[in-house]
Amino acid sequence: MKRTSGILSVARKETRHIWRDKLSMLILFGLPGLIVGVFGFVLSFEIKEVPVAVLNAKHDAGIERLFQKIDASPCFHVVKSLSHSGEIIDAFASHNIKMVVVADHEPAKALVSGDLPEVHIFMDGSESKLAIAAGSITRKLIASFFREEFPEATAGAVFPEPTVRFLYNPELRREVMPIPGLMMIIFILISAIMLSVSIVKEKEQGTLKLLALTPVLPSDMVFGKSLPYLFITIFHIFSVLLINYFVFGMTIAGSSLHFLALNLLFAVNSMAFGLLIASRVQRQIEVAILCWLFLFIPNVFLSGFIFPLITMPDFLQTLAWLMPGTSFIEAYRGIVFKGTGWLENALPFALLLAQIVLVLAISARGFKHQKAGR
Amino acid sequence: MKTLFAIIQKEMRQLRRNTLLLVIICVSPVIILGIIPFSLEKQVKINLSIVDQDKTATSRMMAYRMQASPFYSSVASETTLDRALSRIRKNKSDIALVIPENFERDADLGNQEPLFLTIDGTHTLNAQSHLAFLEEALQSQRSGGKENGLAEVHYLFNPELDGRIYFIVSLLILLVTLIGVCLITINIVSEKESGMWSQLQATPLSLLQYLAAKLVVFAAVGLAEMIIGLAFCRAVYSFVVLGPISDYLLLTLIFLFPMLMLGIFIASITKNQVQAVYMLVLVLLSVILMSTMFSFLNAMPDWAQKMRFLNPLYYMLDASRLMVLKGFSLATVWVQTGILVFQGIVLSVATLLIFRSPSSLNQN
Numbered sequence: 001m002k003r004t005s006g007i008l009s010v011a012r013k014e015t016r017h018i019w020r021d022k023l024s025m026l027i028l029f030g031l032p033g034l035i036v037g038v039f040g041f042v043l044s045f046e047i048k049e050v051p052v053a054v055l056n057a058k059h060d061a062g063i064e065r066l067f068q069k070i071d072a073s074p075c076f077h078v079v080k081s082l083s084h085s086g087e088i089i090d091a092f093a094s095h096n097i098k099m100v101v102v103a104d105h106e107p108a109k110a111l112v113s114g115d116l117p118e119v120h121i122f123m124d125g126s127e128s129k130l131a132i133a134a135g136s137i138t139r140k141l142i143a144s145f146f147r148e149e150f151p152e153a154t155a156g157a158v159f160p161e162p163t164v165r166f167l168y169n170p171e172l173r174r175e176v177m178p179i180p181g182l183m184m185i186i187f188i189l190i191s192a193i194m195l196s197v198s199i200v201k202e203k204e205q206g207t208l209k210l211l212a213l214t215p216v217l218p219s220d221m222v223f224g225k226s227l228p229y230l231f232i233t234i235f236h237i238f239s240v241l242l243i244n245y246f247v248f249g250m251t252i253a254g255s256s257l258h259f260l261a262l263n264l265l266f267a268v269n270s271m272a273f274g275l276l277i278a279s280r281v282q283r284q285i286e287v288a289i290l291c292w293l294f295l296f297i298p299n300v301f302l303s304g305f306i307f308p309l310i311t312m313p314d315f316l317q318t319l320a321w322l323m324p325g326t327s328f329i330e331a332y333r334g335i336v337f338k339g340t341g342w343l344e345n346a347l348p349f350a351l352l353l354a355q356i357v358l359v360l361a362i363s364a365r366g367f368k369h370q371k372a373g374r
Numbered sequence: 375m376k377t378l379f380a381i382i383q384k385e386m387r388q389l390r391r392n393t394l395l396l397v398i399i400c401v402s403p404v405i406i407l408g409i410i411p412f413s414l415e416k417q418v419k420i421n422l423s424i425v426d427q428d429k430t431a432t433s434r435m436m437a438y439r440m441q442a443s444p445f446y447s448s449v450a451s452e453t454t455l456d457r458a459l460s461r462i463r464k465n466k467s468d469i470a471l472v473i474p475e476n477f478e479r480d481a482d483l484g485n486q487e488p489l490f491l492t493i494d495g496t497h498t499l500n501a502q503s504h505l506a507f508l509e510e511a512l513q514s515q516r517s518g519g520k521e522n523g524l525a526e527v528h529y530l531f532n533p534e535l536d537g538r539i540y541f542i543v544s545l546l547i548l549l550v551t552l553i554g555v556c557l558i559t560i561n562i563v564s565e566k567e568s569g570m571w572s573q574l575q576a577t578p579l580s581l582l583q584y585l586a587a588k589l590v591v592f593a594a595v596g597l598a599e600m601i602i603g604l605a606f607c608r609a610v611y612s613f614v615v616l617g618p619i620s621d622y623l624l625l626t627l628i629f630l631f632p633m634l635m636l637g638i639f640i641a642s643i644t645k646n647q648v649q650a651v652y653m654l655v656l657v658l659l660s661v662i663l664m665s666t667m668f669s670f671l672n673a674m675p676d677w678a679q680k681m682r683f684l685n686p687l688y689y690m691l692d693a694s695r696l697m698v699l700k701g702f703s704l705a706t707v708w709v710q711t712g713i714l715v716f717q718g719i720v721l722s723v724a725t726l727l728i729f730r731s732p733s734s735l736n737q738n
Binding site for chain 1: 392394395398399402403406409410412413414415418419421463465466467468496497498499500502503505506507509510526527528529530531532533535536537539540541545548549552553556557560561564644645646647648649651652653654655656658659660663664668669670671672673674675678692695696699700702706707
């Protein structure tokens, strides 16, 4: 009973701290919804309106029609017309141009003499995936153009195109991709940062030593401090869900209860990582830098949110599974898109739970060490 | 000038004596750069499941060819489409290819049934580029290796289509930005919070000198991060800056001006470190997510594209990609550089006005 009242009084103290700092409170409560609502539309690796420069060396009318066809496609946008081939390399320096299409012949005349005309596509290869996909789309456009314009000359060169179907995200809707990733970023950053900053602030100012003089046990103190942040996190979960539902029209293929459990588990996991950082450092500046460098960067790059796990080498896939973000994203995709059940998501859930236990154990040792050391 | 030098010396000493922080900012970029780039797909690697319903020499040949190609990291044969789909569901493969019955027989007749591809669409760009790659491979296999003669694609700047280098540039800039901005903001706010700020105001040191000294010190830290990062990536990933390296380092310095001013701006509007840390999350997340680091500019909605005028990180990424990946010099990217300088000046003026305003003086 005495312990409960101790925990509650620490929680009350922490709530007042949060309540009295209006700017922080505004950011704390508003940020998650803002991030998901705004950046859900922004993050996208979609091939859309890619800027293109064209070069029609012989000023041929047929080629002009081809360029109009390229411009009309939703994937490309012709922004510049070059006058000679010496300008090709420099064209890439301006207007964000990713591709130059060069035609230096007159197809109508070339076809009479019997050889197929060649159109050259110069791709900016630095972003390789864009280059491969856009190159292939352009080739198809050009092939279909010549098939329409000169059906007799190109006959025989055509194979039936494979039939293609996309699973889980049939129209390749772009908003679907970033949302789990954004939710992951929010929880991992905000839940971890707010808890660890609130503890390290007391360390840095020396008030933690004053708290050590009160009858509240150190473990109860940490627990009491976590309580208000746990409620804020639950608020985050629901605010993000509402935005997902109303702004992006998200539907959950699996069970909603299962989905809520995942979110809560992941948020608690992030808070545990926050505690771990708080147990090791003395200053808020170190908290900020460690959270950004070791929670944000690895979870963004390794979680399969932007770069799919399946394309990583084996040892990194193992490493990636150690990241809480990976478990979250896998389970999220499983529950929301594929509608998988408890059994199929046992691994991510078990991993998240194991991380919580392990991380809490390590941070408890860290806190004890400091007590003994000082 | 002497005062400026003295205050720079003070900052340097403070930085040097905080050993833990120094270790963090020197070692963590190396750890991150040592691990993360390996996760980026250097070469296209497709995990394919083949359902061969034809079971003839042609279809078997097709499967063998794919197994032999370096672009398929695993090729699994499945008996039914359902089993192939369950492999996709378990994330064991990303594309299922069905070779229909009578594929070989009908090949000569001209009314061939098309191949059937099923792709995991969770990663839009990945799905598209893998599909493009597979289609091209199938096309060239069937036409016996020769191109179909209508269009030829040349890949400039990165002929091996190494998918890593593009993101190494982003990662380097991300590290420099995060470390620089976090350090400068919290450093100034902690001086405000501890009362040091008020004491410094009682010295002959002017506000301009104070901010200039911070700017110089943390720009040096940022530049050092960039040099460490570039050297490390060169040694491990043989990553080279194609443009002139001195130009690129100069660009980094120019970029650090608006970015660090943004940090100082955050410091000017926050009262304590907790506020500053939260504000950093808000500002840095917005700047990073809007910067085309994880998106293509043209795929973003119009309002988001226009927001780039406020975002130093966007211009840095744009200019860096031109200089590092395509070998242009600083002269070519003068527009981006000019905008960076302009953003820096605007932020400096705003920051000075806030710091000079009466409300800021009685904050402590």
